[in-house]
Amino acid sequence: MHWLTSGGESAALEVVRDAFTARGGDWRDAPVPGGSAARSAAINRILGGKPPGVFLFSLGSQLDELAGEELVAPVPGDVAEWESALPPIIAKASRHDGRFVAAPMNIHGENWMFYNAAVLRNAGVEVPRTWPEFLAAAERLKAMGKIPIALGGQPWQERILFNAVLLGIGGRDFYTRIYGQLDREAMRSETMLEIFRTVAKLRDHVDEGSPGRRWNQATSMLMRGEAAFQFMGDWAKGDITAAGFQPGEEIGCAFAPAEELAYIMVVDAWAFTRSRDPAVDAGQRLFVEVAMDKQVQAELNRRKGSIPVRADIPVEGFDPCSRHAMEVIRDPATHLVSTGLFGLPGGVSGAIDDAISHFWNDRRLTPEEGQALFESTVLAFN
Amino acid sequence: MGHPNAPRWRLPRGAAPALALVPATAITFVCFYLFIGWTFAISLTGSRLLPSWDFVGLEQYRRLFASTRWWVAMENLVVYGGLFVGGCILLGYLLAILIDRGVRAEGVFRTVFMLPLSMSFIVTGIIWQWMLNPGLGIQQAVRGLGWEEFAFNWLVRADRSIYTVAIAGIWQQVGLSMALFLAGLRGIDPNIWKATRVDGIPTWRVYWDIITPMLRATFFTTTILLFSLAVKSFDLVVALTGGGPGFSSDLPARFVMEHILTRQELGLGAAGAFMMLCTIAAAVAPYLYLQIRQGRNA
Numbered sequence: 001m002h003w004l005t006s007g008g009e010s011a012a013l014e015v016v017r018d019a020f021t022a023r024g025g026d027w028r029d030a031p032v033p034g035g036s037a038a039r040s041a042a043i044n045r046i047l048g049g050k051p052p053g054v055f056l057f058s059l060g061s062q063l064d065e066l067a068g069e070e071l072v073a074p075v076p077g078d079v080a081e082w083e084s085a086l087p088p089i090i091a092k093a094s095r096h097d098g099r100f101v102a103a104p105m106n107i108h109g110e111n112w113m114f115y116n117a118a119v120l121r122n123a124g125v126e127v128p129r130t131w132p133e134f135l136a137a138a139e140r141l142k143a144m145g146k147i148p149i150a151l152g153g154q155p156w157q158e159r160i161l162f163n164a165v166l167l168g169i170g171g172r173d174f175y176t177r178i179y180g181q182l183d184r185e186a187m188r189s190e191t192m193l194e195i196f197r198t199v200a201k202l203r204d205h206v207d208e209g210s211p212g213r214r215w216n217q218a219t220s221m222l223m224r225g226e227a228a229f230q231f232m233g234d235w236a237k238g239d240i241t242a243a244g245f246q247p248g249e250e251i252g253c254a255f256a257p258a259e260e261l262a263y264i265m266v267v268d269a270w271a272f273t274r275s276r277d278p279a280v281d282a283g284q285r286l287f288v289e290v291a292m293d294k295q296v297q298a299e300l301n302r303r304k305g306s307i308p309v310r311a312d313i314p315v316e317g318f319d320p321c322s323r324h325a326m327e328v329i330r331d332p333a334t335h336l337v338s339t340g341l342f343g344l345p346g347g348v349s350g351a352i353d354d355a356i357s358h359f360w361n362d363r364r365l366t367p368e369e370g371q372a373l374f375e376s377t378v379l380a381f382n
Numbered sequence: 383m384g385h386p387n388a389p390r391w392r393l394p395r396g397a398a399p400a401l402a403l404v405p406a407t408a409i410t411f412v413c414f415y416l417f418i419g420w421t422f423a424i425s426l427t428g429s430r431l432l433p434s435w436d437f438v439g440l441e442q443y444r445r446l447f448a449s450t451r452w453w454v455a456m457e458n459l460v461v462y463g464g465l466f467v468g469g470c471i472l473l474g475y476l477l478a479i480l481i482d483r484g485v486r487a488e489g490v491f492r493t494v495f496m497l498p499l500s501m502s503f504i505v506t507g508i509i510w511q512w513m514l515n516p517g518l519g520i521q522q523a524v525r526g527l528g529w530e531e532f533a534f535n536w537l538v539r540a541d542r543s544i545y546t547v548a549i550a551g552i553w554q555q556v557g558l559s560m561a562l563f564l565a566g567l568r569g570i571d572p573n574i575w576k577a578t579r580v581d582g583i584p585t586w587r588v589y590w591d592i593i594t595p596m597l598r599a600t601f602f603t604t605t606i607l608l609f610s611l612a613v614k615s616f617d618l619v620v621a622l623t624g625g626g627p628g629f630s631s632d633l634p635a636r637f638v639m640e641h642i643l644t645r646q647e648l649g650l651g652a653a654g655a656f657m658m659l660c661t662i663a664a665a666v667a668p669y670l671y672l673q674i675r676q677g678r679n680a
Contacts, residue, residue, distance in 0.1 A: 036644050061646070065430055065432070065646065153538075153626070155626070208516045208535060208538060209515070210538075211537070212511070212515075212624060345647070346430070346645035346646035347430075347445075347641060347650060350640070350641070350644075355450075357626065357627070357628045357629070358450075358540070358628030360627075360628065361538075361630065362628055364540070364541060376450055377451060380449040381448075381449065381647075
């Protein structure tokens with residue numbers, strides 16, 4: 001059971017399916033379009049007494065609660081080597097009570113900045129490395145009649161942009177203090193105000209059609225050269241490749257402007273249900289083996305645009321953006337995770353999206369008010 | 383009790399209708415009151431993804447009231463509910479009067495005004511989303527005609543988006559109130575009209591002083607109907623604005639659905655749902671009380 005239904009996604013899944021059936025596994029496909037719909041469907045089937053043997057899920061508090069209610073089983077088979085193969089922050093998020101309850105499939109990065117190289121060249125701007133540089137570049141681009149930022153106007157997309165600024169200005173520790181510890185002091189700090197000021201300035205560099213736009217529409221604005229930058233996860237590379245561009249060439253990729261290198265990870269993972277049927281049991285064991293196989297991991301992630309969860313896979317054959325990411329995450333200090341992965345309750349990570357999106361869209365709000373709104377909205381649910 | 387000669391197994395008088403009502407009563411009890419009770423009970427627990435029975439008292443209500451978004455949703459309900467109910471009644475009544483004055487091709491007009499009603503809120507929402515989208519709809523069309531500076535971007539403005547929801551809602555439901563008022567107007571004794579004509583009272587005064595007070599019951603029914611529609615409004619917001627920009631056009635029903643279904647906050651959502659019930663009760667109770675008292679006095 002999974003939600004991998006788009007072109008690049010199903011090509012990636014095919015790798016797992018082929019390897020699984022080649023080793024004698026019995027694969028019954030149950031795709032559900034849309035991540036949250038698929039997750040609800042999986043939960044409904046578990047509660048309804050017809051659990052899928054294996055299903056795709058996202059790491060985070062929802063999975064944790066399922067594990068707490070013993071509705072998902074610990075990962076079957078030998079997982080001893082995972083300790084060394086997985087990035088520690090992800091190994092931690094995949095465990096419940098010390099045991100692995102999910103097999104991470106891939107790592108997506110959230111803090112990417114894609115840009116149209118030709119547009120930047122014509123405007124004579126360099127790829128910005130800090131947010132003040134970015135704002136200066138945006139002014140120039142705007143004067144030339146280009147839209148500086150192609151933004152899809154959905155709360156999670158606005159969060160990605162906001163978090164890029166948060167990380168860029170606050171740095172890694174600050175990011176962890178805000179989302180990992182919900183630190184009230186940090187939320188009230190001068191740094192946070194500076195972040196809100198910068199975000200408020202970015203509002204002027206987005207076109208009016210943004211609210212409600214989907215991320216792939218924003219990506220195609222970038223490819224058509226209407227817009228210069230997009231802040232988006234690396235799943236955008238799938239669309240860029242599909243449109244005949246080479247990621248890293250015409251459409252360049254760089255990390256969002258920041259002083260400290262960091263990689264904000266989003267992780268999809270396979271989860272397993274309890275079963276009394278030995279055939280299902282054997283299938284699950286085989287599935288884990290296949291999903292964690294080095295070759296499967298490499299090929300799957302090449303197709304999906306993400307990077308492997310195992311650190312011991314060579315970078316050859318990946319596109320320049322992924323290669324860069326794989327180099328960067330050699331250093332564990334760069335590992336950060338997306339808001340949901342800190343184990344925050346769903347209400348809290350939802351409230352984070354709410355607060356950011358509200359501040360972004362309500363131009364009457366000053367940075368000071370935005371900062372206060374963030375603190376009160378997020379901490380209300382804690 | 384019955385006639386002395388009647389067979390002893392006869393049901394006591396009045397028992398048959400009571401018996402006939404048992405299934406309906408049972409269904410109402412289970413489907414309404416039991417679920418209301420369950421929702422209230424859940425709202426006192428710390429349930430997140432799945433129902434659990436660890437009681438935390440009024441903790442969920444504390445969290446709910448601490449949330450800015452909830453209060454924005456409640457404020458929006460007041461704005462939207464007021465505009466929606468008021469707009470539908472005013473426009474619906476006016477349309478009904480105009481049709482009742484005997485326009486030609488009455489059937490055509492009735493169909494035109496009733497047609498939006500046959501569409502789901504989702505369809506309405508999507509149509510209006512296209513029309514109000516600054517890049518596609520009305521704004522772009524008027525600019526295309528030459529007014530370059532024309533701006534109608536309420537949909538994407540946080541301080542205006544709730545009004546777009548009200549416009550779309552009125553557009554759809556005005557047919558319903560028109561039909562109700564038309565039925566009411568048709569039920570008025572034609573002799574009243576004859577009498578006022580004899581007395582030479584201007585038409586608008588007849589409507590204002592005589593007809594409208596006579597339609598009090600229709601106004602009451604329409605208000606209650608529209609009000610309950612407004613409180614549970616959910617699909618229109620989802621399709622039109624998605625509660626956005628930000629959460630500026632959110633309504634309590636959407637808040638509750640989102641927290642229960644996608645944010646794994648069952649307890650919090652239940653608390654919100656119970657507060658919605660309280661809101662309706664608080665608004666309808668005085669009305670109901672008045673109506674019942676008047677009914678007794680009459």
